[in-house]
Amino acid sequence: MAGRNKVVRKAMGISLFMFVAFLSVYFFIHSSFFDIEEVSVSGNRVVMTGEIKALSGIVPGANIFEVDTASAAAAVAAHPMVNAVQISRHLPNRMEIKLTERQPWAVIPAGTSFLVIDDCGVCIDRLSFMPGSACLIVTVDDLPPGVVPGKRVVPGAVRNIQNITSLLPRGVLAQISEFHAASNQDIFIYTLEGTEIRFGNQDRLREKVVMVREILDMERELEPGEALEYVDLRYKGQPVVKYRGR
Known part of the structure; x- marks a missing residue:
């Protein structure tokens, strides 16, 4: 019986440790350490940088892990001058938008x-x-x-x-x-x-x-x-x- 109680206490200890570890990671990820400080744009010659940032919806101060890069890229790609978009995270606090513009043919x-x-x-x-x-x-x-x-x-x-x-x-x-x-x-x-x-x-x-x-x-x-x-x-x-x- 004592052995069984020991196993239960050990399991509870492991569970408690994992819970605390999870909370620590969660709060760290959502801390200001990962707040976006810079949104860089490259590859644009015609479309204004400010317009691209506005279309993406990515703003300084937002948590870098909460950005839906697929949705942001789709929003930028909706611009008629944009041919392709790639959005990347650069930890801890920078987002990068790379795009290829359509060329007049x-x-x-x-x-x-x-x-x-x-x-x-x-x-x-x-x-x-x-x-x-x-x-x-x-x-x-x-x-x-x-x-x-x-x-x-x-x-x-x-x-x-x-x-x-x-x-x-x-x-x-x-x-x-x-x-x-x-x-x-x-x-x-x-x-x-x-x-x-x-x-x-x-x-x-x-x-x-x-x-x-x-x-x-x-x-x-x-x-x-x-x-x-x-x-x-x-x-x-x-x-x-x-x-x-x-």
Whole structure:
């Protein structure tokens, strides 16, 4: 019996020790030692630091362990200019917000406005003027009405045009004035010289991209007074070439 009482007392002692230890850890974690003193933001060039902090909801004085980093990151990621967010704790009292901003990739005329989109097709701004940045000009047949920043715009058309531009050097892209996506997903390319290149769908992609470069070379070699009206690459075999005035 005495042995049993000894075991019970030992168990109670262990339980009491664990309870006291738990309380000690709990009160230590929730002490002012872990109150946030600094919230740092990095990776932002366009979005203001104060705006990011406000969106995150992380404020100095809050307990570092009580911050829901997933919810805070989701709140920051809701900003149309933000592409990705990572929020980290740095014990004992610093929080860090790292983000990647969306970069302008193309401009889509939309009535009297201009939609600035990134390379995922997400609208990051709607302007009343044509931006001066070196973005592609993209026009589409099926532009949905009422596009606002943060909304994804014609992702299929964006993807098809990207497949082409990714294979063209920057110097070649500088000779192109516009990419147009038709309702059937065919792509039309317009050069600075006014030539319409009927690129078509994504079939024979690399072959047709090579032809686009050849067409641009051809434009430079035309005789004075000559000009291309269109070149049709949509069908296998030799492209159909139409000169203006012929």
